[in-house]
Amino acid sequence: MAPVSHLSILPTVLQDADCLEASLRALGLHPRRGGVLEGFAGEAVSVELQVAVGRGRSLGWGRQADGSLALVGDLQRIAASSSLQTLLGRITRAYAARRALAEAAEQLPQAVIDVHA
Numbered sequence: 001m002a003p004v005s006h007l008s009i010l011p012t013v014l015q016d017a018d019c020l021e022a023s024l025r026a027l028g029l030h031p032r033r034g035g036v037l038e039g040f041a042g043e044a045v046s047v048e049l050q051v052a053v054g055r056g057r058s059l060g061w062g063r064q065a066d067g068s069l070a071l072v073g074d075l076q077r078i079a080a081s082s083s084l085q086t087l088l089g090r091i092t093r094a095y096a097a098r099r100a101l102a103e104a105a106e107q108l109p110q111a112v113i114d115v116h117a
Contacts (some may be wrong), residue, residue, distance in 0.1 A: 045072050
């Protein structure tokens with residue numbers, strides 16, 4: 001019998017969907033705005049942003065009442081087929097770096113910020 005799959009919704013500190021989208025693109029992923037992630041037995045959750053992570057599986061981020069973006073996905077199945085923890089760490093670090101640079105640019109509008117990989 002196949003394991004029952006369901007969508008998990010995990011709170012995050014991410015708030016800026018544009019920054020998250022740019023971070024995903026910088027990591028070589030192909031984010032898409034809007035849509036619905038579907039789980040077991042017709043379970044569905046609307047998301048503001050989503051990205052395919054292999055084998056027809058997606059992670060998404062849905063806007064919460066407090067303005068944050070909650071991570072949405074079938075984490076059990078995704079974790080079984082890929083290195084979910086590593087991927088989430090990469091996404092979070094890329095987002096944090098991008099937000100820090102954006103905030104620095106806002107506070108120091110005359111500064112020139114140059115990033116080298």
